[in-house]
Amino acid sequence: MKNKIFWIALILLVPLTVAGRTVQLLYMTEPATGFFKQDMAGLGIAMGAVLGAALAAVLVLCRCLRPEARPRPERNIPLAVVSFLLAAVQLYEAAAVMLTDAGLGIADVLHMLLLFGSIAFFAMLGVSCISYLPLPHILTLLPVLLWGFRLITAFTHYTGIASIAENILDIAMLCFSLFFMLEQGKFLCGDKKKPGRWLLAGGVCTAVLCAAATLPRYILAICGQGSLIHDGAMPNFTDLVLAVYIIVFAAGLFPWRQWKPVH
Template sequence: MKYNKIVLFFCISAPACMLMRILQLMFTVEAETGFFNAEYGSIGYYLLAFIAVFCAVTVILCFTGHRNPDHPPKKNIFICISSLFLAAATAIQLFSESFSGTVRLWQSVLLMLTGFSATVFFLIYGISGFAGIKPSPVLAVLPAVYYIMRLICDFTSVSSLALITDNMLVLASYSLSLLFFISFGKLYNGIDPEYNFRKLMATGMAAVILCLTQSVPYFIINVLTGGVYRHTSVSCNFALLATGIFAAVFIFSHFSYSNTVASHSGKVEEKYYI
């Protein structure tokens, strides 16, 4: 399928999923518990299923795409700013959240170490667009390592309350973010160039949809209700928002027509640097 049609479907899916999530929170979820209420619970499940369908169709369409830039995009101001924004959000989440003894000490330590490494990476990645720094592409694997630990720790801490809609969406968002950053790291290290571009597009767009579907309605509902709905932390949703923005900016920059033309003409940055 043509890239423009995939983008069109994505642009329809993302707002539709956010709208369904807002309706779900307003009418089918109990603010006190986070679970579906008895009266409209079935509608809540249907809305959740529709969100999953939109994500699944987006992924399927991305795997039918053929636009394959040979090299990562040249950093623009949007990539740099979104990377710095993600660095700040990751650091805030890392130092503000507490698992209250629900995860083991070694898990917390690894989460802090990998989170700090990912924060430094996003900071360097954002600054490099302005300062001309050329870090090693090996560093591009650091975000994926962090999201592995983030997913493990969050799943461990919320497993007993996994049916709360927020927890389901947060874990799904982390899972797709992990897959996106795995493809991100493979892109910068020249691994699997024949097939990785489809995985990058599919996981990136799906991650954007889920990250925004969880975070944007969360902030809207709390603004409308005066901060009543707090079943996930502000820092968690802030980090998901930053992740979604970074993934969107990177995907659209990488698969842009200008980057595709530049890649095939050879007018790109050296592939051995981030």
């Protein structure tokens, strides 16, 4: 029953937040600034507050219910597929960084190196899911470093308090993504003190925020409404694939039906 509560929360929150964010971009946001229209600001803030309260409720439930993860399956084909997909998307992102017309600065070089490190982790995780090759524990640190770097550069990229407020959803997404990477690394390294206590809750929150931050923008672009997306809020396809990866990762560890260990 513990795991079902979290899966129900995920099933409800993802479509609701994606739909709500799409409505915000269509009718409540000024494309030129990225802020809510004056007559819609109250409703927009209220919708954000409801999402924040829902994510906080997920974390509180995690604290109270403490769902436990089962041992990671030796063979997990779906996880291998999404791991390879995430590695491929990050490889494309690294290639885009290398081919930038503006030239490579120190931050770009560091970003590219961290991307290659994260690619190595997800590729090796995929290999370990379809073979008996172990995943080197040191590799679990690499995606943590990448998402930490992305969070730091988000604050430096968004100049001024107004710009940070405009991209608050992206900031929240990166914070939870970093938290999930930390919890994932602890789990894969064999931390048995509190297995699954925060991994599932962090995964649910991260998947919801990744979907809310990316899917509505892609939906508008596909529907020919790309002009409604502010230039400073373009989606990163890596974040969308990460949401899928988290769902598949969690499904292998926290099944819908109660898992009972075999003695």
